[in-house]
Amino acid sequence: MSATSGRYLSEILYKSMKKTEKESLIDQRFSLHKIEKYIEDNQLEQIGEFFPGFLHFNHKDDLHIKYMNPKGLEKLDVPLEWIQENGAEFFEKFVDKETIEKTIPKILNFYARNDTGRTFAFCQKFRDPFKKAYHDVITVTKVVRDLEGLITVSMPADEFHSSMRQVSSLIKADPFYIKHYEKFQSLTNREKEILRFIASGHTNKSTGEFLSISEHTVRTHRNRIWKKLDIRYLGDAIRYAEVFELI
Numbered sequence: 001m002s003a004t005s006g007r008y009l010s011e012i013l014y015k016s017m018k019k020t021e022k023e024s025l026i027d028q029r030f031s032l033h034k035i036e037k038y039i040e041d042n043q044l045e046q047i048g049e050f051f052p053g054f055l056h057f058n059h060k061d062d063l064h065i066k067y068m069n070p071k072g073l074e075k076l077d078v079p080l081e082w083i084q085e086n087g088a089e090f091f092e093k094f095v096d097k098e099t100i101e102k103t104i105p106k107i108l109n110f111y112a113r114n115d116t117g118r119t120f121a122f123c124q125k126f127r128d129p130f131k132k133a134y135h136d137v138i139t140v141t142k143v144v145r146d147l148e149g150l151i152t153v154s155m156p157a158d159e160f161h162s163s164m165r166q167v168s169s170l171i172k173a174d175p176f177y178i179k180h181y182e183k184f185q186s187l188t189n190r191e192k193e194i195l196r197f198i199a200s201g202h203t204n205k206s207t208g209e210f211l212s213i214s215e216h217t218v219r220t221h222r223n224r225i226w227k228k229l230d231i232r233y234l235g236d237a238i239r240y241a242e243v244f245e246l247i
Contacts, residue, residue, distance in 0.1 A: 032119055032142040032151055039144060039151065046179060054154035058141070060111050062087060063104060066149065077129045096125035096134055107141060111150060116143050123157070176243050184244050186228050192246060194221045198234075199241030 035055070038047045048055050048069035055069040064087040068080055076083075076094065083090050091100050103122055110120040119142045125134040136157035141150045187195065197207040204218040211218070231237050241247045 032140060032153060035151055036144055056152050058150045058152055060148045063107060094127045099124040111143055114145060116145055183229050184240060191221055191225050194218060195225055195237060195241055196246040199238045199247050
């Protein structure tokens with residue numbers, strides 16, 4: 001998929017995109033509307049922990065980056081503090097000259113129109129700090145008026161479709177999934193198995209019979225599960241099992 005920096009994506013790439021890539025672009029635009037909900041709930045950093053590619057928030061005045069997800073920082077090999085403190089130097093270091101001169105003014109104009117229902121998509125050349133070369137990145141941004149900035153998603157063109165499949169799964173997830181993911185992952189496979197039985201309505205005794213372990217062992221595992229997940233009621237256990245697709 002070829003691209004020229006600094007022009008509207010629809011003018012360059014859309015007609016040449018495969019069907020799956022076009023669907024992924026639609027997903028990318030849709031994802032911004034969903035991600036905005038996480039911003040409203042102060043959960044941007046939580047969803048950012050799992051986000052592939054680049055997820056960042058740009059200030060309206062000069063587009064300097066106020067937040068970037070860990071995966072994006074890893075790809076750039078710089079700390080967030082450096083990006084926040086160096087503003088324009090960030091663009092000079094990582095973005096090609098044509099994007100800076102031609103696309104950034106269009107983004108600022110897009111923000112000035114204050115249309116929170118639309119997104120702006122473009123392709124830019126982004127410098128890989130490890131390969132010391134520029135590569136094509138597909139970017140979509142959206143105005144978040146209350147926070148005076150834009151929420152932006154960027155994906156390397158050669159990873160675009162596969163990355164957007166991950167994003168689609170992520171942003172469709174219940175916010176409960178994002179908030180409690182680390183706790184759930186702390187469970188052992190046996191604990192997840194027992195949680196599935198309990199959430200399905202089994203008693204300690206019947207769970208033990210199915211798994212060929214003692215009722216006492218089931219009770220011990222159950223107590224550990226309740227402690228790890230901060231469960232107080234059976235309904236909490238059922239919620240975990242449903243959200244994490246154990247039942």
